[in-house]
Amino acid sequence: MKVLIVDDEFLVRMGLKSIIPWEEKGFTLLGDAKNGAEAIDMFNETQPDILLTDISMPFMDGLELIRILKGKSPSLKVIILSNYDDFKYAQKGIQLGVNEYILKHEISPEKILAALESVTGPAGGSEFPAAAAGRKDYSTQLYHLMVKDNLSEQEKEDVLNTLKKDLQGSYFTVISMLLQFSGTEADSRDLTREETIEKLALETLKGKDFQVFSLLRKNEVLFIVNTSEAGGINERIKKMMHTVKNNTKQFLNRNLFIGISSAGGGLEELRMLYEQSKTAREQSFFSNDIMVCSEERVMEQDNGALPRLDMEQLNKLVKLKDTGRVEKFLLDVFDILYNLQSVAAVQNIFQRLIKDNAELFAANNLILNQQSFGDFSGFEDVRQYVIDVYKKNCLHNERNIHSVHITKSIHYLKKNYSDNISLSQLADYLQINKSYLSLLFKQEIGVNFTNYLNNIRIEKAKELLLHSNYKAYEIAKQIGFDNPYYFSKVFKETTGMNCQEFKRTSASLGHDR
Known part of the structure; x- marks a missing residue:
């Protein structure tokens, strides 16, 4: 496989050329270009198979270069090197068909080789015939089967008959991904983020021995996996979803909460499988992991049993600067919340402790950068944040502008x-x-x-x-x-x-x- 390197920094180009034993690893390094114009000329002369390029370059950035070269050779494999982990760059890259991303501060021979081997590995064949078309043609029918309550028996029968003729297997698994628990799931407008995550996931799932159908809603990305065998499929899916979760965090700076249903035996069970995936997704908030539901039934959760919250007592302890009792009070509250396993309950308590108690912070002259619940990556982050805020209230003075953790971090990094x-x-x-x-x-x-x-x-x-x-x-x-x-x-x-x-x-x- 022939490789072309493009970067405007001389040291970058020299470094990339020297850290990889190209020929030994089965690659031919055609050369390097310092800008897009040079790269286009070299591409026309040498026809590389792989483009290794930076995004940020003068005159013509890497994304524009990719667009031009992909127009000349759609099969060109592309690896991006970038300091940008911003959503818009990853989104455009995915739309242009970028295969791999490597952040500049993570560059190493191992990372480069892994990316090269990833794009040159076996293609794995194409998707099952119905998969690509099915994602678009069947999304409405699948949505109706999983979510709608008002379908008549005849309508259900018609949807099932439409879908069954093109399916390759008898078993189904539903994957439910949520961007943040504070978002609105039902809104279908402006799905830019969800479409990008869908493409990231489909890139991971494609070419496997199963069909994949996708469905987008605001804040939510759903996949229905159709297989001919159920044994071991969910563990395989979980492993692939870890890749999607990590890539989403690294390149889009978004947290994903992912739940996977059990393997059901027919389209008639899609509604139940969807509910299972949502339950598992809720559990992922508390476990900081991707959860797989193995239960045949989804148990009803009691989201109304909130812990008793005596705000008057808590605020009195803060005014007394009794840090130990404040922390004990909050730990007891969050222990109850953890046992409830209800994200709605956690969000309710967070609202009362942080958003609705602004007068306490103002009284202590503490400027609090109010955090959105949707920014947290899980239960432990919420608990730690709330405890830190209240301890900071207890210890606050005009010279203490950072939390204990950040103060220690600054000292450690400078040393x-x-x-x-x-x-x-x-x-x-x-x-x-x-x-x-x-x-x-x-x-x-x-x-x-x-x-x-x-x-x-x-x-x-x-x-x-x-x-x-x-x-x-x-x-x-x-x-x-x-x-x-x-x-x-x-x-x-x-x-x-x-x-x-x-x-x-x-x-x-x-x-x-």
């Missing part, structure tokens, strides 16, 4: 910035949930963990560039960048200049930056 630190490692050090720590960074500091750490490192790099004779790649290693080409990219995006330009500009101004 250990040269180490290979990940968000997971920092979360382990603080003994808190990784996703919750990510949320705290954005709320209290205004940037994500990676950007904050990179800013610390770039400030140190500027000092070393001005006051030492180290070369750029040596500085990169000293401040914690394993890949000098990634350092070069981050430095330019942070300062607006490359290392050489920064040194020249500083020298011409006659002072340090």
Whole structure:
């Protein structure tokens, strides 16, 4: 397979060319281009099979380049390298048929090789004949069978007869994905996010030995999997859904709550399977995992049995600055909520504790960046957030502007910035949930963990560039960048200049930056 590299940074191109033993791994590296125009000329001459390109380039960005080259060769495989984990870039990439994404700060020989092998692996054959058409033609019928209450027996019979003739198997599993529990499920307008997630999931599911039908509603993505055998299918589906969940978080910065039904024996059971998937999806909020429902029946949940919440007593404890009793009070409340296993109950209590108690925060002169319930990745994040807010109220003074976790994080990162630190490692050090720590960074500091750490490192790099004779790649290693080409990219995006330009500009101004 022939590979073409495109990136406007010299160090990036050199790094990519050198870290992979291309020929040994079965690839032919055709060369590298520093911009879209060069890439198009090289493409016309060499006809590569794989394009490895950055998104952010001058004159012609990577997405425009992909669009042009895909028009010339629809079979072209594309791997994107990017610092952007923003929704709009991933969305456009998926629409253009991008096969793999690698974030710049995660570049390694293993990551590059895994992406290359992924796009050159066996295609797996095409989907079953009815699958692609079925997703569009049958969505209304499937929606009626799963959701509608007002179908007559004759209408049900007509829908079943329409569907059965093109189905390949006798067993069905329903996968239910929810973007956030505070959203509205029934609204069908503006499904941009859901369509993108649908494409991510279909890319993962395609070519397997089953049919897949999809159905979109606002905030919800549904799949019906049709198979000829039920044995082991749900564990296979769960493994694939983990990939979808991780990709959605990484590239779209969205949390997905996923529930999988048991394997049912006919279309007549779709309504029950859908209810099972919703129950499993609800459980995923509490488990922080993808849940598979193995029950034949879905038990009714008592969402009305909310824990007693004595706000007057809680606020009195806050005013007394009794941190221990405040924490004990809240832990007892959340223990009851966990046993209820009702997201609606958790959201109700969250509303009362945070949204409806603003006067307490104002009385303590605490500016609270109010968090939307839909931003949390699960039950543990909600519990930790609420407890942190109330403890912060107890301890608040004008100098204390950060929570304990962020204060410790800042101190740790400034001391250990040269180490290979990940968000997971920092979360382990603080003994808190990784996703919750990510949320705290954005709320209290205004940037994500990676950007904050990179800013610390770039400030140190500027000092070393001005006051030492180290070369750029040596500085990169000293401040914690394993890949000098990634350092070069981050430095330019942070300062607006490359290392050489920064040194020249500083020298011409006659002072340090």
